Amino acid sequence: MSPEATVETRGAVLVVTIDRPEVRNAVNTATARAIGAAMERLDTDDTVRVGVLTGAGGTFSAGMDLKAFLAGERPSVPGRGFAGLVEAPPAKPLIAAVEGFALAGGFEIALACDLIVAAENAWFGLPEVRRGLMAGGGGLLRLPRRVPLGTAAEWALTGDRIDAARAHAAGLVNRLTPPGGALAVALSLASRIAENGPLAVRATKRVLGEGGQWPAEEAFARQNAIYEPVRSSEDAREGASAFTEKRDPVWRGR
Incomplete structure (x- = not known):
């Protein structure tokens, strides 16, 4: 556990919460290390079988902490990449429970998860092109595997924000919930998976x-x-x- 992320077990489910609500759970180096350590625990601890990743304060993640980046930080972990996750997701299933924004690197974190549960007021997007950048945290690699190629191209090339209903209709989001309900539904889904071999x-x-x-x-x-x-x-x-x-x-x- 670190100040940037909390980790708890609920039965056979490991719940990891990005805990920097004051910056919309933007990821700095310490956060990346904390998430990476939690993913290592998920894979090596035989008492847990499924992970749930969420954010504190009604937001999933706004992506990379730009202030930390400008101060010289690299919010990644060697071998695991950005957020300690995107280049090496765990071998066990991981579910994203999304409230509020999952933008830029935050969206790429969600895409590194196997399933996505989202509140009806959640938003997704890869706005990097609007800043003269490219989404380099796996979003361009994973998004076309989750939605039709034309849809992925539109979202990535425009940098538009995508509401949860549209993401659900496209097949990206597995479950839609009322605001505040994403974690509970993700835990229910995780428990069903954990019942299996x-x-x-x-x-x-x-x-x-x-x-x-x-x-x-x-x-x-x-x-x-x-x-x-x-x-x-x-x-x-x-x-x-x-x-x-x-x-x-x-x-x-x-």
């Missing part, structure tokens, strides 16, 4: 993330290399036993 969940996320880049003739071979350890795991046998015995499975992650 942890090995299977991680493997599923990996194939979803990597599969689109595999050559067609290699796709099943590469998938099978990920699938086989899951299929032969203790958890797979436990899942089958629990189903036939009409009980809840007890996952061991092996």
Whole structure:
């Protein structure tokens, strides 16, 4: 835990809150390190299976802290990139719970998450072109995978702000909530994921993330290399036993 981000567990869910509401949760170096450390914990702590990332004070994140940048800070972590996240998201699922603004680097943080839950008054956008810059934190790489290419091009080239309803209609946002309700819905969604076999969940996320880049003739071979350890795991046998015995499975992650 650091002053820039708080970390707490709620059952099997790790909740990370960017806690700089006085600057709309803009990310400085300390914030990036705190988020990076939380992502490392998410992947190495067997007691947590899903992460939720949100912001304090009714805002997700306004992106990079420009004052800190002008003072010489680089709000990134070696190997993980901006915000300690965008270049190396966790292997476990991560859900963004968005209230208020998720702009510029803040939008890129949300795009690095697997699912997005947003309040109806949330706003998204990559306004970098309006400042003579390019969105270099993964937004241009990830956005076309989440919405149609033409839609992604319009949003990125105009730098327009996109309201939550439009983002939901485009398929970017998984759940819309009343203002103030994003975290609760994200936690509910995270709990549903956490009920499933942890090995299977991680493997599923990996194939979803990597599969689109595999050559067609290699796709099943590469998938099978990920699938086989899951299929032969203790958890797979436990899942089958629990189903036939009409009980809840007890996952061991092996």
